[in-house]
Amino acid sequence: MNRTDLPIAVGVDGSEPSLRAVDWAADEAALRGTALRLVYASLWERYEGASLAHDLGKPSEEVTAEEIVDTAERRARHRQPGIKVTTDVLPEEPEYVLVREGRSALAVVMGCRGRSSMAEALLGSVGVMVAGHAHCPVIVLRGSHDNQARSGARGRIVLGDGEEPTGSAAVRFAAEEALLRRVPLEAVRAWRRPAHATTEHPLIVGEPAHQHEQEAVEVLAEARRDVQADLQVHRPTVEARARDALLAASREADLLVVGARRRHGHFGLQLGRVAHGVLHHAACPVAVVPERE
Incomplete structure (x- = not known):
């Protein structure tokens, strides 16, 4: 596959940081004229966020994997209507899935989210694992504490x-x-x-x-x-x-x-x-x- 035909892959889990990663990756896909691939991977964890559950009008424990990727897809298409978007739900550990996705991706994009309150300000173990082993560039969305991506604000x-x-x-x-x-x-x-x-x-x-x-x-x-x-x-x-x-x-x-x-x-x-x-x-x-x- 030609490098320009490779998609930009995003790890999504319904959390606010992952939705911000979807925004950033959608902008990047539009800049590069390539497709966006949204992947939800979880072997055992359930959704623990607040905003998506609120938008869906249901308790967070009832949010399904399909609803997570559907929400991410709608958000990407709203952000950049012209890009091609594909989705996948995989019952596997996210770090292994995203490293594997990197073998056929232009880049892998992730939100910055630790798995515990102690790691809230740091990068979680999944991010460290993927950044350390992926075969393509890995972009981690640091620098904001809300769910909005701000592209090109500083100009360098x-x-x-x-x-x-x-x-x-x-x-x-x-x-x-x-x-x-x-x-x-x-x-x-x-x-x-x-x-x-x-x-x-x-x-x-x-x-x-x-x-x-x-x-x-x-x-x-x-x-x-x-x-x-x-x-x-x-x-x-x-x-x-x-x-x-x-x-x-x-x-x-x-x-x-x-x-x-x-x-x-x-x-x-x-x-x-x-x-x-x-x-x-x-x-x-x-x-x-x-x-x-």
């Missing part, structure tokens, strides 16, 4: 550059998003002085410190080789931990894109500290893009 895409960004899937994905939305791409590169040194040490004041910053600038310059010439790219370098720099940048971004490199072994793709941190704490939607070795 932020890319977190890794050590070897040239030719990376994350760079290409971020550039595509910026071009589709007609907004600048901001490629953030964090740098730090040697951990064993202090700012007062005479060997790292002035020129040595500048050298670390210059190396960061050169890495970003290499990354631009994969970006179309007509795309406006800003490339700030920040003296900070990468996680902190990207969390700060996410406050003014519509989408934060990070790469995740596959490590061979039983557990497949694992999230690094930076990807894990931004998935839990970013102030905007986060796209985790798998990098092929």
Whole structure:
């Protein structure tokens, strides 16, 4: 199947965050001219939300899987009337279903919802599992506490550059998003002085410190080789931990894109500290893009 023919898959469960994910994914499908696939997967859980049960006029325990996907489908068609929408209900664990869906999807989109009150502000275990193992980009809808998706409010895409960004899937994905939305791409590169040194040490004041910053600038310059010439790219370098720099940048971004490199072994793709941190704490939607070795 040609990449442009692949759908955007959304994990839906009737919750407010998943309905917000449907909105965002519908906008993305319209931008890319592709189909939207809505999937409800649950082996044993029942619907626990409030708004959908209220709209249907029945107790939450009586909301069926079919009503969940039907509601999501109506919402997507109302949001973007011209897109093709398909639905499916699968009696399986959602993390395994969504990882499998990612093998034949352009991207997988999820709402940010923990499975307990302690995890309310963080990403749930399903999101971590899918982002860490999917074969396609996984977008997690962070940055809002209501059920409304706000597309393009800030007018920029932020890319977190890794050590070897040239030719990376994350760079290409971020550039595509910026071009589709007609907004600048901001490629953030964090740098730090040697951990064993202090700012007062005479060997790292002035020129040595500048050298670390210059190396960061050169890495970003290499990354631009994969970006179309007509795309406006800003490339700030920040003296900070990468996680902190990207969390700060996410406050003014519509989408934060990070790469995740596959490590061979039983557990497949694992999230690094930076990807894990931004998935839990970013102030905007986060796209985790798998990098092929």
